[in-house]
Amino acid sequence: MEHVKLLIVGAGAAGLSAAVSAWDAGCRDIRIADRASAPGGVLPQCIHRGFGLSTFGEELSGPSYAERLLAALSSTGVHLSLDTEVLSVSHDKTALLSRRGCVSRVRFERLILASGCREKTIGSLPVFGTRPAGIFTAGQAQETINLRHQDLGREVLILGSGDLGMIMARRFSLEGKHVIAVLEQAAHYGGMARNYHRCMEMYQIPLRCRMTVRKIHGQGRISGVTAVHLDSGEQEYIACDTLVTALGLIPERALVQGLEASPWLSLAGNCCRVYDIVDSAASQAQRIGHEAGTSLL
Numbered sequence: 001m002e003h004v005k006l007l008i009v010g011a012g013a014a015g016l017s018a019a020v021s022a023w024d025a026g027c028r029d030i031r032i033a034d035r036a037s038a039p040g041g042v043l044p045q046c047i048h049r050g051f052g053l054s055t056f057g058e059e060l061s062g063p064s065y066a067e068r069l070l071a072a073l074s075s076t077g078v079h080l081s082l083d084t085e086v087l088s089v090s091h092d093k094t095a096l097l098s099r100r101g102c103v104s105r106v107r108f109e110r111l112i113l114a115s116g117c118r119e120k121t122i123g124s125l126p127v128f129g130t131r132p133a134g135i136f137t138a139g140q141a142q143e144t145i146n147l148r149h150q151d152l153g154r155e156v157l158i159l160g161s162g163d164l165g166m167i168m169a170r171r172f173s174l175e176g177k178h179v180i181a182v183l184e185q186a187a188h189y190g191g192m193a194r195n196y197h198r199c200m201e202m203y204q205i206p207l208r209c210r211m212t213v214r215k216i217h218g219q220g221r222i223s224g225v226t227a228v229h230l231d232s233g234e235q236e237y238i239a240c241d242t243l244v245t246a247l248g249l250i251p252e253r254a255l256v257q258g259l260e261a262s263p264w265l266s267l268a269g270n271c272c273r274v275y276d277i278v279d280s281a282a283s284q285a286q287r288i289g290h291e292a293g294t295s296l297l
Contacts, residue, residue, distance in 0.1 A: 004079075005029035005296045007095060007108040009086050009255065012041020014269020015114035016069040017282040018289030022112075023076040025293030030078045031106070033097060035085035040066035041116055043278070045143045048167055050194070054279040065278065089256055093264055110292045113256055114268040114285060120247035122159075122216075129216035129226075138164040138246040145171060153242030157225065158182045159213055161200075163191035163276070165246025170199035172244075180240055181206040183213065185230060192276065211236075216243070249274045266292055 006027055008015045011034035019032050038044065043051070046062025053059055056068060073080070084099040095106050119137040134153055136144070142164070144150050156172045158165050161184040169179050182189075182200065187209050189196050200207055214235065215226035224239040251271045259265055268285035275281040 001094070001105050001107055003107045004031045005109045006031070006112065006292055007106060007110070008032045008112045008114055008268075009095075010034055010041065010114035010116060010269075010271075011036070011039040011080060011082070012114060012116050012269065013043060013065070013069060013278045013282045014116070014271075014285035015041075015112070016066075016073055017285040018112050018114055018268045018292070019078045020069070020072045020076060021286040021289030022293030022296075023078055025290045025297075027293035027296045028077060029296075030076075030293075031081060032078060033081045033084040033086050033095075035083065037083050039070060039080060039082065042139065042142075045139075045146045047146050048171075051278050054277075055282060062278075069282075086255060089259060091259065091262070108264075110264050110266070110296060111256075112266045112268050112285075112288060112292055113253065113271055115252045115255060115271045117249040117251050117270040117274055119249060120245075122213075122243075122245050122247075124247060125213070127213055127216060130218055131216065132218040132220055132222045134218070134222035134241055135216070135243045135245070138168045138244055141168055141244050142171070145175065151175075153240075154178060155180060155240045156242045156244060157238055157240040158244045158246060160184065160246030160248070161186075161189040161191060161196075161207060161209075162246050162248065163195050165244070166191050166195045166199040168244055168246065169205045170203050173203045173205065177242075179203075179205050180238060181208045183211045183227060184209045185212045186210070213243070 011032050043062035043066040049059045049061050051060045051065040087096040089095050097104050119139050156177050157180045161182050172179050210230045211227050213225045214228045217224045227236050266288045268288040269281040
């Protein structure tokens with residue numbers, strides 16, 4: 001059985017930051033495992049600028065931010081295992097890994113979970129009607145447009161005005177699509193003011209607050225939704241061929257369920273809690289990595 005002092009699950013901003021920090025603290029036996037074929041987590045699909053102000057003192061795109069982290073990692077001896085999924089973690093400090101059809105078991109002394117978070121889907125809301133094609137989470141839409149360069153639709157309705165919802169509203173506008181509106185159940189947009197000004201105001205995208213979706217219409221492809229005005233209860237039909245949901249994020253901790261109190265386990269980045277900006281998640285991960293690295297000396 002392979003043995004490693006520090007195993008890090010996830011090669012996004014948090015995992016990479018934790019690994020470099022642990023190495024700088026003196027730990028020389030570190031392995032990062034990530035099921036993706038390329039490192040960086042969601043950063044490579046975030047082609048907009050706005051990352052890195054507190055970390056690097058300048059606004060970077062997601063791919064540029066990832067390149068900075070990978071450059072720092074390259075100066076260490078950290079072992080990066082891509083296409084590697086951690087299937088399970090046990091109380092006896094062993095992890096079951098799968099890579100290209102081969103399963104192996106690894107024993108570790110410390111584990112840092114940096115698995116990020118997952119998006120809430122339309123299924124988390126009391127929405128009736130059909131489930132036709134043309135419904136995407138904001139993250140799915142971002143990946144499909146920015147990395148796969150695929151067209152998703154022309155008449156786009158976005159549900160949720162968090163940062164990613166507003167950023168995707170702008171992205172669709174830049175792609176020449178008609179963004180009908182961004183619906184928000186609260187009385188105010190949910191993301192940062194800078195994203196509201198840069199994405200909504202500058203591109204004249206309507207924000208309709210105190211509204212949500214109650215029913216989806218369409219056979220084969222979505223044709224529209226029934227939206228409700230939360231203050232009056234009035235319903236309104238909105239025609240669209242694409243619905244993008246930005247309903248929030250949930251820390252992804254299923255891998256360590258039941259192990260949260262283990263002294264050898266630490267949570268880094270968005271799997272600990274959802275941070276507004278990547279710099280904050282990376283900073284927290286650096287502290288976690290330094291503590292873990294120091295403890296293993």
